[in-house]
Amino acid sequence: MKKPLKKGLRRPSWPEKWHEVTPGCMVFTPGNARTYKTGSWKARHPVWNDEKCIKCGLCYIYCPEGCIKPNEQGFYRADLDYCKGCGICAHECWPEAITMEEEEE
Amino acid sequence: MGKRVGMEVAIAASEAVALCNIDVAAVYPITPQSHMAEHLADIIHDGRIDAEFITVESEHSSISACAGASAVGARAYTATSSQGLMLMHEILPIVSAMRLPVVMGNANRAVSGPLNIWNDHTDIMPQRDSGWICMFAENGQEVVDMTIQSFKIAEHPDVMLPVVLNIDGFQLTHMIEPLEFPTQAQVNKFLPPRKPFATLHPDNPVSMGCFNMPDIFTETMKAKDTALKNSKKTIVKIWNEWGKMFGRHYRPVETYRAKGAETLILTMGSMGETASIAVDEMRGKGRSVGLVKLRLWRPFPVEELRAAIGGAKTLIVMDRAVSFGGAGGPVATEIKSFLFQDRKRPRIVDFIMGLGGRDVAVDDFIAMVDRAKKKKDETYEFYGVRE
Numbered sequence: 172m173k174k175p176l177k178k179g180l181r182r183p184s185w186p187e188k189w190h191e192v193t194p195g196c197m198v199f200t201p202g203n204a205r206t207y208k209t210g211s212w213k214a215r216h217p218v219w220n221d222e223k224c225i226k227c228g229l230c231y232i233y234c235p236e237g238c239i240k241p242n243e244q245g246f247y248r249a250d251l252d253y254c255k256g257c258g259i260c261a262h263e264c265w266p267e268a269i270t271m272e273e274e275e276e
Numbered sequence: 277m278g279k280r281v282g283m284e285v286a287i288a289a290s291e292a293v294a295l296c297n298i299d300v301a302a303v304y305p306i307t308p309q310s311h312m313a314e315h316l317a318d319i320i321h322d323g324r325i326d327a328e329f330i331t332v333e334s335e336h337s338s339i340s341a342c343a344g345a346s347a348v349g350a351r352a353y354t355a356t357s358s359q360g361l362m363l364m365h366e367i368l369p370i371v372s373a374m375r376l377p378v379v380m381g382n383a384n385r386a387v388s389g390p391l392n393i394w395n396d397h398t399d400i401m402p403q404r405d406s407g408w409i410c411m412f413a414e415n416g417q418e419v420v421d422m423t424i425q426s427f428k429i430a431e432h433p434d435v436m437l438p439v440v441l442n443i444d445g446f447q448l449t450h451m452i453e454p455l456e457f458p459t460q461a462q463v464n465k466f467l468p469p470r471k472p473f474a475t476l477h478p479d480n481p482v483s484m485g486c487f488n489m490p491d492i493f494t495e496t497m498k499a500k501d502t503a504l505k506n507s508k509k510t511i512v513k514i515w516n517e518w519g520k521m522f523g524r525h526y527r528p529v530e531t532y533r534a535k536g537a538e539t540l541i542l543t544m545g546s547m548g549e550t551a552s553i554a555v556d557e558m559r560g561k562g563r564s565v566g567l568v569k570l571r572l573w574r575p576f577p578v579e580e581l582r583a584a585i586g587g588a589k590t591l592i593v594m595d596r597a598v599s600f601g602g603a604g605g606p607v608a609t610e611i612k613s614f615l616f617q618d619r620k621r622p623r624i625v626d627f628i629m630g631l632g633g634r635d636v637a638v639d640d641f642i643a644m645v646d647r648a649k650k651k652k653d654e655t656y657e658f659y660g661v662r663e
Binding site: 185186187188189190191192194195196197198199201 | 373374375376436473474481482483484485486488492494495496498499502503
């Protein structure tokens with residue numbers, strides 16, 4: 172199911188045919204990158220071991236996709252719709268609370 | 277019409293730009309374009325026009341600054357030559373892909389190495405596939421006229437593409453010619469202020485130069501190719517408009533005594549002037565020789581070229597660039613490929629000549645027509661090379 176967009180955002184209709192391409196490929200809907208789910212690119216996903224996690228937030232700081240956020244208990248989780256599985260969070264996590272696990276078929 | 281003034285063509289090119297109500301010029305000086313850069317800087321710093329002259333550190337930056345300026349809606353101009361154009365190479369297809377109507381004057385010069393600062397077309401030919409409208413001026417008056425026309429062509433809503441005007445280095449840029457300038461009022465009438473399709477502005481955000489995934493890149497390329505092909509209609513329309521206003525007429529393919537000629541010489545740029553004298557001499561001796569001048573290189577005016585060739589038996593193409601290890605000079609190779617499927621087509625003789633500032637005189641054109649007659653094979657030949 173498609174997530175509802177933030178207020179004021181319009182979901183763009185992507186061009187199909189060559190004559191539907193806007194001049195210069197200009198995009199007139201700001202912030203629409205979030206409608207493109209990069210999560211499908213990943214081959215592995217991060218899994219947190221909350222017993223080891225000290226809530227330092229380094230994973231949140233280093234995530235290049237900006238898809239890691241704390242949950243209600245203050246433990247971190249990745250939004251798998253956008254996580255590309257790069258593993259930078261696991262690499263930076265010095266208490267070794269994050270492991271990268273293979274995607275299931 | 278204003279009275280004629282004697283002026284160096286490079287200076288005149290900048291004077292023509294000054295008439296065009298530009299907002300930004302980012303020009304890095306390079307021989308033989310330097311007088312264009314210097315004079316335009318003078319014009320702006322003397323306060324003669326209200327524009328910004330960005331003193332950039334390289335040509336890569338000058339074209340990038342023009343792209344940025346054009347994206348926010350400015351009328352932007354740059355000029356370069358040879359190595360400068362080669363340094364711009366990376367940015368050229370980006371400017372056309374973003375549909376930014378930047379105008380560039382290119383003082384044609386040989387590309388290194390070895391270092392050579394004189395005229396030929398080896399700098400513009402490698403830029404052939406960058407998606408720019410590309411045209412050639414033959415004399416100083418055409419440089420003035422075509423500079424002004426270039427802005428109107430580039431910015432037209434049916435075009436929105438950058439234009440490069442080729443001005444033969446030294447052969448044109450450093451000549452002092454009698455020139456007629458249109459008045460400011462006439463230019464204002466011909467060239468209204470730019471109305472951009474979209475601009476970068478925080479009140480109305482747009483993204484330009486967006487990333488394309490494999491599922492849309494092909495469609496984008498087809499759209500760009502179609503835009504460039506379609507621009508010819510508008511170019512011709514604008515040239516006709518100029519002709520009506522100023523009495524000087526411009527066509528994608530110009531001809532001189534070509535009708536019914538058995539042999540045609542094809543030139544680009546300033547060579548056309550010399551070739552026309554050679555044609556007069558040969559016609560005077562009863563030889564059936566005419567001249568075809570390719571003004572528009574991109575989009576390639578194939579229908580106009582076919583019409584100009586008519587029933588000619590031989591077409592001698594003067595290439596001022598080399599495609600090393602290739603099928604011939606870039607112009608002849610292209611013409612051959614366009615005409616290949618035609619049932620009736622002339623024999624095409626390809627001469628590589630006029631490289632790195634070597635003069636091509638009237639006698640040389642006559643010698644090439646003679647040589648073409650004797651030449652048996654279809655391979656290209658370096659005319660005048662010492663053997």
